[in-house]
Amino acid sequence: MRRDVLQPNRASRVIVGAVLTALLALTLPQSHAQSTAAPIPTDPSLKVAFIGDSGNGADFRRVLELIKSEGARVVLHQGDFDYADSAGAFFATIDSVLGRDFPYFASVGNHDVESWREGCSDSRMQRLLRSLSRRGAGCYAKFLKTRMARIGVTPDDPDLDDQMYSVTYRGLKMVFVGEGGARAGNTLYAPYIQDQLASDDHIWRICSWHKNQNAMQVGDKDDAMGWRVYETCKDLGAIIATAHEHSYHRTKTLTSIQNQIVDASCSSPDNLCVGSGSPGRSFVFVSGLGGESIRSHQRCLPSTFPYGCNGEWAKIYTSDQGATFGALFITFNIDGDPRKAQGYFKNINGEIIDTFEIRANAFSSLTAARRPPAALLLSQAKLQRDRHSRQD
Ligand SMILES: [Fe+2]
DSSP states (O other), X not given: OHHXXXXXXXXXXXXXXXXXXXXXXXXXXXXXXXXHTOOBOOOTTEEEEEEOOOOSSHHHHHHHHHHHHTTOSEEEEOSOOSSSSOHHHHXXXXXXXXXXXXXXXXXXXXXXXXXXXXXXXXXXXXXXXXXXOSTTOSOHHHHHHHHHHHTTOOOSSSOOTTSOEEEEETTEEEEEOOOSOHHHIIIIIHHHHHHHHTTOOBSXXXXXXXXXXXXXXXXXXXXXXXXXXXXXXXXXXXXEEEOSSSSEEEEOOEEETTTTEEOTTSOOSSEXXXXXXXXXXXXXEEEXXXXXXXXXXXXSOOSSTTOSTTSOEEEXXXXXXXXXXXXXXXXXXXXXXXEEXXXXXXXXXXXXXXXXXXXXXXXXXXXXXXXXXXXXXXXXXXXHHHHHHHHO
């Protein structure tokens, strides 16, 4: 009788042991594959400046001088350049402060669209402008492409006329989309972003565009992007860089951008988390104090922290908070940790307005996020074994 009881116990142990071994054999090569195809870090301490709505006057020049003195190595301009369709004059200002070969990438703004396309000088407006001033002639996309070629950066597609392109620079993946409105956002830009980021292995990714959804800015901008671009970037763990409203504001970590839901597991205003998943998590900022003008705080009042609306805002800096021009800086791969970054907004008077840290998830792609980790499979196998033991 006792022998009869013991035999099945031994058999079940052998079976569970075999299952464990098989699971280990299945999972370990995957873990190995994950570590060999390691997510790609940025250069250590890669500092990037984010600006928008700059104009091409004395204040833009001050912002560029700030960017230079802070030691930023890349500029991402979220659109609305000089408000004058004078691409040549606009880039001449940039070159005079930062140098001809300074990495300068941009999303097209609604005020840039007439002179964006490479063939823009064929338009009536440009012919008129050219006749008035040779200096301002040119097309923004052409200047950006020429600059990229000069510094050895190749966009995913040489055609920037569709307002969508992506580049990788010093380990930072950047996807730029246009200003064509919510329909374009939902049907063209969001699928393009998905295509660019779904199988991407860079730790840090940026989505850059000009316009907003009303709830993702604190001024009076209408819904002009659609939610799909925001949700796609967030689910793919990309930081969302915008402008259009002429002030600076930044959210906490959100798991739903459309519904402004703060990530309960990463809710601090100054310690942010980004990572892909279903849902993923990320944050949104508007950096629109590049030099053109400064607007007021109209949504999500009161004007002091923790502000209003749904608790999504970590920092708001408008004329109501005494704002002046400046730039948001993010330094990636700091303190010897490729997954750690630090952000700060500094104005042209040298005042630091906002500081925060960001951590990137351990899983850098949806494929990795969906793959059950070896530890989970092992613990499930152990649970089964324990159940067998209890039956013993
Ligand atoms: Fe603007």
